[in-house]
Amino acid sequence: MSTTIVSRRRFDMPALLAWFVVTMVVVGLFMPIFKPDIGVMEVPKLAVCLVILAIAGVRYELGFMRNWIGDVALGLVTAVAAWLLIDTASDYAGEATIGFWALTAAAWAASWLFVERLAIWKSRSQAATRIINLVIPALFGITILVIWQLVVTGAGVPKVLLPAPSEIWVRLTGSVPILWADFQQTFLKAVLAGYFIGCGSAFLTAILVDRVPFLRRGLLPIGNLVSALPIIGVAPIMVMWFGFDWPSKAAVVIIMTFFPMLVNTVSGLAASDAMQRDLMRTYASSYWQTLFKLRLPMAMPFIFNALKINSTLALIGAIVAEFFGTPIVGMGFRISTEVGRMNVDMVWAEIAIAALAGSLFYGIVALLERAVTFWHPSMRR
Amino acid sequence: MTALASAKDTEMVVNKNSASPNRVIDIDNLSLTFETNDGPVHALSDIDLKIDEGDFVSFIGPSGCGKTTLLRVIADLERPTAGSITVNGVSPEEARLNRAYGYVFQAAALYPWRTIARNIALPLEIMGLGKDVQQHRIKKNMELVNLSGFEKKYPWQLSGGMQQRASIARALAVEPDLLLMDEPFGALDEIVRDHLNEQLLQLWAKTNKTVVFVTHSIPEAVFLSTKIVVLCPRPGRIYDIIDSDLPRDRNLDIRETPEFLKIAHRVRDGLRAGHSYED
Structure with missing residues (x-):
């Protein structure tokens, strides 16, 4: 054998x-x-x-x-x-x-x-x-x-260049309370809130845009413009608008996640082919029936693409936004201050947590995708 | 819900009676012109056609002769630009909203995220029928097209012929009196096609439905139809209407008989004449 x-x-x-x-x-x-x-x-x-x-x-x-x-x-x-x-x-x-x-x-x-x-x-x-x-x-x-x-x-x-995994591990296990507080502040508050509000509002906007062609011409360019804004320009402004705590970071995450979700959902809603739409027409199906029974299922592969892209974008956005003003907690805050104090092992511990959280988040979305779009040719087994 | 459905039924009966009693489709001087960037395209021109209850009518003609377009006009998937058409005595749009017909497309167009049974349930869900009625109709129509046992399969797990049968079951589940079929067996091989043709004939004989069937196969058209409409292109128009005198109860052997060949010959002549006109 x-x-x-x-x-x-x-x-x-x-x-x-x-x-x-x-x-x-x-x-x-x-x-x-x-x-x-x-x-x-x-x-x-x-x-x-x-x-x-x-x-x-x-x-x-x-x-x-x-x-x-x-x-x-x-x-x-x-x-x-x-x-x-x-x-x-x-x-x-x-x-x-x-x-x-x-x-x-x-x-x-x-x-x-x-x-x-x-x-x-x-x-x-x-x-x-x-x-x-x-x-x-x-x-x-x-x-x-x-x-x-x-x-x-x-x-x-030298430790400043690259600490050994064992040192990172010692630091990680030794600072669990700090890391947990940072994780709570950045991930559980800013990232998740921003992600759900950003993706959710983009989804609803996409349905609206799809329904009203006038809005498609008006809103899509604005969405495009906002997504093209550099995050390091937007983040300080958000901090001024929404304060030092997590809502300003969630706002940055919303801005980052909104456009990918909007564009993907809009093109997903257009993904059903003429024959499938004609079929619904012969059944005298209403707009909402066609939306729920045909166009949304058809859009799911697109929507999940956006959700996966956004799962990593959200974490990056929240961490970077914390460089521009934050209470003394948060993963981005910890990274920026510990770098200044040459505590590179702490930076790596935060990176490890971010990598783990980001991968898990992505993995959960990917698992969900597999369950929802099992029928798609790329998922069939 | 049932009260509403029965109200709809009576309404349809009334409509039917108000027009001529057995006239299902009445097309009068109908034209359809598509405006394209290269100028107008006359897809249909001066179509006159009457289809009665229980007829099996085939539209046959070369590609681009407008046979599918004519079927789509009947189904209210296209709007004519001139002339008049009634389906069950009312406008095609009203007939569509009454769910007066079942439409079978060239491809099965099954939704890949639904099992076969749930695909057949799709129109029933849209119509708002109760779960019991849905289950009953799914079972009945899957048996009718010989798909029992495949309820839990997904469309992509079945062969093309089975998918097409499922799509026929889906159209039949609506329980329409009028069945519109657009080259439903076009993509299938000869053997499966013969088999499905026989099944379709049996079904038609059993239920006395009116069938309008688009094809470009002469044997298929002659074998199935009581009336063959030969169309020719540019502009799409009716060249010949042939009333078949073959018995309604037929099997595949009939294709060897002189009567069958005579009709087939006339269809072929019509198609050839329609073509030569163009050159």
Whole structure:
């Protein structure tokens, strides 16, 4: 089974990766690990790391235990090796040399090999496929974090340039109350309020514009104009109009989200074809019946496009707007002040929260889209 | 709601009686000109046509002869620019608002977000019928077009022929006395088409509906119709009206008989003459 899948490719990637692991282990064995001239045998943890990576690589090359037990063992060994590397790197911060990087490369190649092996197990059963489809992206994310951690600590990158994930994590877990207050202020108040008011009013305006052609000619250019206004020009004005607290940020979000929703809904309402409209006409269907039974369902793919675009725009708008005056809470406020105080790990913690919130928000909208527009050719399975 | 519906029915009966008793469609000297950027296009010119209750009338002609346009005028999807037309004794618009006809389009035009059963329920929902009536009519008409068991499927999960059958069931669910069909089987293959033609004939014989059917297939027109209207283009006009003397109860074998071939021949001659006129 596995051989047929592998042989379809031009070259045998897993074997290549296993050879790479072995080569890097040999390099790590003979080159200095840390400055000034520390060999791998002088650091017991790294010696263990080297040995288990070597066993993992050679085991694959010899074809021993090429079954699920071997693959799970490979994953565990890789995880242990990565942990040992991270653990020792912090003791020798900034002193890593070629041997250490060789071991890093070996661990990275081993995790790649693990993913290659996982992909082979995919076609076995539906449940396995579903789990592996989740595991592989997660592994990718973890690998990036591990390499980030190793490079930053090993090469001694200054914290101001790029803090290690571990430092960001420590800061994040240590300032939960502050982060939660910021999140509440920026996301739960400004973003959500602005998003719902902006998208909702744009939706209603679109229906009005669609009904009254006169308004289409008048309102669409104005909407276009407003959306073309630079946010850094609009935000201070909104702060002056609506005060320092979250309503002024919600106003900025409304301005940012209104136009994409308006344009998409208007073109979505025009998306039904002549035959479908004629069909409703032969039923003597009223305007509202046609709207609810034909044109709105037809517009849903367009509307969800706007909702997805706006889910990220809203967060950006609210954070940037907080740079122009805010009470002493909020994600944008925290970023601007902590940058000034060189507390870059706090900035990164806020970025992590924003990224997580933005992705979750987008994900929820995308899930909703899948449920509503399941019939659309791009969604059918 | 039922009171309202029955009021509508009686109104329609009254209207029918006030005109000639069996006349369903009465077209008199009708013309339709589209104003386009390249000047006027005479889509229909001087059409005179009477269709009686229980007729199966086919419009046949080359592309661009206005056969679909004529059907759309009957359905009040286009407005004539001259002449008069009544449907059930009233104007096409009133007939449309009375839901006097069911219209089957060239494509199935099913809504992809509705299951087959819910697609058939669409006109019934718009008419405001009760859930029980809806269920009853869905079941009955799905059986009629041999689609039982596909209620929960979505249109895109069915073949083209099944989709078209579903769209016929949807038109029939309105329970109209008049069925307008615009090349409903045009996109289907020969075998499915023959089968659906037979089913359509059986249905027509069973229910005594009036059918107006647009096609560009001579065998289809002759096989189905009691009256064949041959149209020719530029301007779109009636070239010939052929009353078929074939028995109403027919099956596919009739296509081999001399009577059938004679009518088919006359239709073909009409089409050819209409074409040569143009050159």
